[in-house]
Amino acid sequence: ELMKLRLLNAVHQALSYPGALLGHELVHDAMADKRVCDFLKAYMAAAGKTVPKVKGLDKAEWNKTVIERFSNPAIRDTIYRLNEDATNRMGIALAPCLEEDAVGPKRCLSRAEIAAILLPVTCWIRALLGDSIG
Numbered sequence: 001e002l003m004k005l006r007l008l009n010a011v012h013q014a015l016s017y018p019g020a021l022l023g024h025e026l027v028h029d030a031m032a033d034k035r036v037c038d039f040l041k042a043y044m045a046a047a048g049k050t051v052p053k054v055k056g057l058d059k060a061e062w063n064k065t066v067i068e069r070f071s072n073p074a075i076r077d078t079i080y081r082l083n084e085d086a087t088n089r090m091g092i093a094l095a096p097c098l099e100e101d102a103v104g105p106k107r108c109l110s111r112a113e114i115a116a117i118l119l120p121v122t123c124w125i126r127a128l129l130g131d132s133i134g
Contacts, residue, residue, distance in 0.1 A: 003054055006047050007062055010093035014043040015070065016082035017123035024079055031071040039119065040067065046113035047094075050102040086124060094120060 018039060019030030030036045044063045051059065069075065096102060097117050103109060109117070 003051050003057060003059070003062065005093050006051050006097060007044060007059070008066055009089060010047060010097070011040065011044060011066055011070075012082045013086055013089050013094050013124070014047075014117075014120040015040055016079050016086060017120050017127050019079045020083060020127060021123050026073075027070050027077040027079060027082065028073040028075065030079060031067070037067070037071075039116070040070070042112075042116045043120070046109060046116045047097050049109060049113065050097045052104075083127070090121060090124060 015027065015030060015036065019027070019033075019036055022030070022033060022036065024030035024033065024036070031040070041063070044066070048059045048063065053059075070077075094117065098109075098114065100108075
């Protein structure tokens, strides 16, 4: 369940606001943008460190499958749909990756990994502010 929460549900949020701010309307179009796709891989690598091993599931294969699914133009998922419930999902799925003990005792995320997890939060805030900041 934690893997699904942090490496699928939170990944929707990690993709949606950066994708929206870059002008993408469809998920697969955002994934075709190398900036978004490369970022999402970095995000998933960082978030994946906060997910303990799950017997019978390989995180690398899981991540690859999620990337392939998001990149599939036949699904035609929209960025707007992903953004609809983002405020709730940020706190439940994404933010816990930043907790002090998220990667285990005496371990921590690197600065780059923290930045990868914070970028969607920053984009979410920017989207909430809209045109009010120019």
